[in-house]
Amino acid sequence: MGTKITLAHHSESEDGNPSWQLYEEVFEAGVVYLQLEGVPVDFTTLGNMEHGPGTVRLRLPTETAKQLGLHSIVPPEQWERACDPSKWGSP
Numbered sequence: 060m061g062t063k064i065t066l067a068h069h070s071e072s073e074d075g076n077p078s079w080q081l082y083e084e085v086f087e088a089g090v091v092y093l094q095l096e097g098v099p100v101d102f103t104t105l106g107n108m109e110h111g112p113g114t115v116r117l118r119l120p121t122e123t124a125k126q127l128g129l130h131s132i133v134p135p136e137q138w139e140r141a142c143d144p145s146k147w148g149s150p
Contacts, residue, residue: 062086066133066141071097077112081129083141091124091141093117 071078077097
């Protein structure tokens with residue numbers, strides 16, 4: 060059994076746009092994850108070395124995700140659960 064609960068997602072489209080998934084982990088309160096697949100990665104701290112498309116996963120506090128507008132693509136009741144600090148028996 061997985062521990063991810065998908066909040067929103069987009070599959071790769073015919074025009075080649077990357078796919079993404081916004082999800083929460085069942086036992087982790089106060090954060091959501093945004094996983095992007097098929098995006099070029101620019102490692103500016105390594106001297107602007109650009110690598111081909113890959114997977115990038117961001118662990119975002121729910122407040123930061125809300126500031127980015129990600130809450131607007133999630134049904135309100137799911138977003139409330141993701142933000143609940145006492146969900147799933149978390150301390």
